[in-house]
Amino acid sequence: MKKYEIDMCNGPLLKQIIIFAVPLMLSGILQLLFNAADIVVVGRFSGSDSLAAVGATSSLINLLVNLFIGISVGANVLFGRFCGAQDEKNASETVHTAICIAIYGGILMIFVGILLARPMLELMGTPENVISLSTIYMRIYFLGMPGFMIYNFGAALLRAVGDTRRPLYFLTVAGIINVIGNLILVVGFNLGVAGVAISTTVSQYISGFFVLRCMYQDDGVLKIHRDRLHFHKDKLIKMLKIGLPAGLQGMIFNISNVLIQSSINSFGSIIIAGNTAASNIEGFVYTAMNAVYQTSLSFTSQNMGAKNYKRVDQILIRCLGFVSIVGLVLGIGAYLSGNILLSIYSTDPQVIAAGILRLSIVCSSYFLCGMMDVIVGSLRGMGYSIMPMIVSLTGACLFRVIWIFTIFAIDHSLFVLYISYPISWILTFIVHFICYLKVRKTAFELR
Numbered sequence: 001m002k003k004y005e006i007d008m009c010n011g012p013l014l015k016q017i018i019i020f021a022v023p024l025m026l027s028g029i030l031q032l033l034f035n036a037a038d039i040v041v042v043g044r045f046s047g048s049d050s051l052a053a054v055g056a057t058s059s060l061i062n063l064l065v066n067l068f069i070g071i072s073v074g075a076n077v078l079f080g081r082f083c084g085a086q087d088e089k090n091a092s093e094t095v096h097t098a099i100c101i102a103i104y105g106g107i108l109m110i111f112v113g114i115l116l117a118r119p120m121l122e123l124m125g126t127p128e129n130v131i132s133l134s135t136i137y138m139r140i141y142f143l144g145m146p147g148f149m150i151y152n153f154g155a156a157l158l159r160a161v162g163d164t165r166r167p168l169y170f171l172t173v174a175g176i177i178n179v180i181g182n183l184i185l186v187v188g189f190n191l192g193v194a195g196v197a198i199s200t201t202v203s204q205y206i207s208g209f210f211v212l213r214c215m216y217q218d219d220g221v222l223k224i225h226r227d228r229l230h231f232h233k234d235k236l237i238k239m240l241k242i243g244l245p246a247g248l249q250g251m252i253f254n255i256s257n258v259l260i261q262s263s264i265n266s267f268g269s270i271i272i273a274g275n276t277a278a279s280n281i282e283g284f285v286y287t288a289m290n291a292v293y294q295t296s297l298s299f300t301s302q303n304m305g306a307k308n309y310k311r312v313d314q315i316l317i318r319c320l321g322f323v324s325i326v327g328l329v330l331g332i333g334a335y336l337s338g339n340i341l342l343s344i345y346s347t348d349p350q351v352i353a354a355g356i357l358r359l360s361i362v363c364s365s366y367f368l369c370g371m372m373d374v375i376v377g378s379l380r381g382m383g384y385s386i387m388p389m390i391v392s393l394t395g396a397c398l399f400r401v402i403w404i405f406t407i408f409a410i411d412h413s414l415f416v417l418y419i420s421y422p423i424s425w426i427l428t429f430i431v432h433f434i435c436y437l438k439v440r441k442t443a444f445e446l447r
């Protein structure tokens with residue numbers, strides 16, 4: 001094993017899971033700091049309208065990019081399986097196909113973001129006093145999509161061989177530059193939302209550059225050869241088979257989030273600002289738990305390739321325990337520290353009160369979401385992607401949409417809107433667990 005890689009198929013499992021997951025958590029937190037820096041700077045120096053303008057774009061941005069993020073999951077699983085089976089030829093072809101998807105997908109998303117920003121923000125019912133600022137932010141943000149895609153696909157491939165440290169180093173550099181850029185462009189040049197969008201775009205290209213440079217210099221299966229950068233049809237099909245359901249799930253999940261954001265928009269800019277700040281705090285809890293989801297995905301796919309089937313159950317058990325501890329400690333801790341944390345984003349007492357309400361319901365029960373995602377990671381690592389997609393869309397997404405048009409329509413309150421989250425997580429977790437018990441034997445026999 002190289003010094004940055006982890007042997008996922010042998011050795012003490014819990015120790016390896018922690019060593020793999022912690023740098024991944026820190027990487028996710030740094031990525032969130034890009035957005036946090038944007039929100040804190042505009043909230044402090046450009047006012048509540050600018051804060052609401054940036055926050056109103058988050059669900060829409062996630063909706064547009066989640067299809068490709070899902071495909072990167074497919075790249076992770078496929079590459080990990082070939083690495084576990086020590087199939088270097090197919091592993092290399094997977095790498096080159098994944099990077100091609102990242103490059104061409106990133107270019108495509110530039111045009112999608114620029115053309116659809118204003119129309120989609122209007123469909124979401126974004127208030128008139130923030131929609132123009134939101135449009136500016138989104139259009140500049142999407143200029144950085146090629147860098148964003150290259151980093152995420154490259155990091156997914158690095159994770160598949162157990163390397164979670166180098167993506168952390170790359171994001172550290174990009175994050176520092178992003179924060180410095182925010183201060184210079186917003187505080188120094190008074191560019192507002194345009195300034196934070198420019199800083200974020202530059203940081204995305206920096207992180208993408210470092211990932212590409214790392215892979216060009218690699219001397220193993222991760223090495224990129226310019227003359228081999230083309231699509232391998234069989235790898236593309238397998239990648240899409242695993243990744244498209246994950247991406248579609250993310251997209252449709254965000255449709256429900258867009259509906260929820262639209263419902264929040266109906267309460268006015270103060271509530272939007274409070275919800276934005278609280279959501280950003282929750283993002284740090286979620287990304288820590290999501291690192292455990294990605295851990296279960298990567299460890300399961302490699303052990304399936306190596307035919308270490310007994311280890312697959314052990315991975316799930318340890319990851320469920322780990323994600324529960326992380327979610328409870330960080331989620332409840334964020335709620336208890338809510339006043340202090342929210343005051344970083346805004347000093348308006350009404351904004352802080354609105355944020356506290358969301359933290360008390362959503363953030364304190366977030367560990368349920370983490371448990372739900374870990375089982376999804378195990379199922380996808382075993383090669384099942386359509387099943388968890390259907391279960392997640394029914395148990396969480398569809399449930400929330402029905403909730404908005406029935407229960408929330410009857411009782412138009414923020415409490416009723418937010419409580420739909422933990423209820424949907426509990427229902428979906430139960431069904432996912434039943435599915436895992438039913439498919440595990442079949443998955444092992446098929447291999």
